[in-house]
Amino acid sequence: QVHLVESGGGSVQAGGSLRLSCAASGFSFSSYCMAWFRQAPGKEREGVATIYAGGSTSYADSVKGRFTVSRDNAKNTLYLQMNSLKPEDTAMYYCAAGLTRCNTSWGRGTQVTVSS
Numbered sequence: 001q002v003h004l005v006e007s008g009g010g011s012v013q014a015g016g017s018l019r020l021s022c023a024a025s026g027f028s029f030s031s032y033c034m035a036w037f038r039q040a041p042g043k044e045r046e047g048v049a050t051i052y053a054g055g056s057t058s059y060a061d062s063v064k065g066r067f068t069v070s071r072d073n074a075k076n077t078l079y080l081q082m083n084s085l086k087p088e089d090t091a092m093y094y095c096a097a098g099l100t101r102c103n104t105s106w107g108r109g110t111q112v113t114v115s116s
Contacts, residue, residue: 002105009110022095033102038091
């Protein structure tokens with residue numbers, strides 16, 4: 001059974017940095033597509049960054065050049081390094097996993113709040 005637990009969220013001032021982690025268990029982590037999504041109050045959930053089993057990545061235009069997604073297959077952990085944070089990055093951030101689609105299973109999320 002896929003189990004995903006996010007951590008690393010918190011409150012930071014604009015321009016600051018945070019590193020989110022997602023500890024994965026119950027599946028063959030290295031074979032799965034992994035992704036970060038976020039949802040701000042009153043808004044739909046949106047994709048932030050994806051890293052495929054082969055290591056290729058993709059990003060939402062709004063975070064390109066500021067966020068970096070990575071994975072450590074030896075530790076079964078997904079990361080999201082977030083730099084130059086903006087108030088509009090404030091949201092609940094979710095880790096997701098899947099074999100073909102990258103959003104089949106979800107974690108419970110970690111809150112990121114960026115103040116101006």
